[in-house]
Amino acid sequence: MSSERDSVSNPFxxxxxxxxxxxxxxxxxxxxxxxxxxxYERAAALLGPHxxxxxxxxxxxxxxxxxxxxxxxxxxxxxxxxxxxGARDVVRRLAFLLLDGRPLDSERFKEIINVMKxxxxxxxxxxxxxxxxxxxxxxxxxxxxxIVLLLDEAATLSFAVPVKSARARILEFCAALD
Numbered sequence: 810m811s812s813e814r815d816s817v818s819n820p821f822x823x824x825x826x827x828x829x830x831x832x833x834x835x836x837x838x839x840x841x842x843x844x845x846x847x848x849y850e851r852a853a854a855l856l857g858p859h860x861x862x863x864x865x866x867x868x869x870x871x872x873x874x875x876x877x878x879x880x881x882x883x884x885x886x887x888x889x890x891x892x893x894x895g896a897r898d899v900v901r902r903l904a905f906l907l908l909d910g911r912p913l914d915s916e917r918f919k920e921i922i923n924v925m926k927x928x929x930x931x932x933x934x935x936x937x938x939x940x941x942x943x944x945x946x947x948x949x950x951x952x953x954x955x956i957v958l959l960l961d962e963a964a965t966l967s968f969a970v971p972v973k974s975a976r977a978r979i980l981e982f983c984a985a986l987d
Contacts, residue, residue, distance in 0.1 A: 821857035821866055823849035829867045830968070835874045837969050848966055852959055859952035872956045873963055876946050876973050878985035886948040890938045891986075895931045899939040900986070902929075904979045912961040913975040918954070943982045944975050 826849040830836035860866035945953040964974035
């Protein structure tokens with residue numbers, strides 16, 4: 810399945826991701842393990858085409874390494890998303906599905922989306938906006954889905970700062986919401 814986004818060129822490499830992470834203090838300057846290198850390559854491939862420049866790539870990477878649900882809920886845009894029809898139900902159902910502890914990868918994400926569509930009249934923005942808000946920590950479009958796909962793998966790696974998994978994020982968000 811090809812899309813226009815697939816054909817967008819990617820000016821960023823794993824080295825760019827590694828450099829940004831070192832500059833921001835998210836990764837140590839030591840030798841890079843093969844697992845970290847693979848994650849850097851994946852991050853560059855997923856996020857690079859959605860970043861207009863290096864600063865935009867750094868902003869997307871920040872969503873992986875900096876997550877504070879209470880701060881997310883301080884934004885008016887967050888409340889606008891949560892006020893949409895069905896948004897709080899989406900958050901509850903997402904929490905239930907993520908509590909099983911299985912890692913969130915591309916296949917699991919598709920499975921969750923399909924389960925959430927079943928028995929629901931929510932589609933598109935009504936479904937995805939709350940998911941992106943809760944897991945990526947920001948209101949936005951499809952580029953945030955790529956953030957979500959990087960979370961659980963990053964949470965298992967040894968970065969200079971710990972990365973919160975999708976499960977940890979939904980638990981923190983639900984606690985902050987109440």
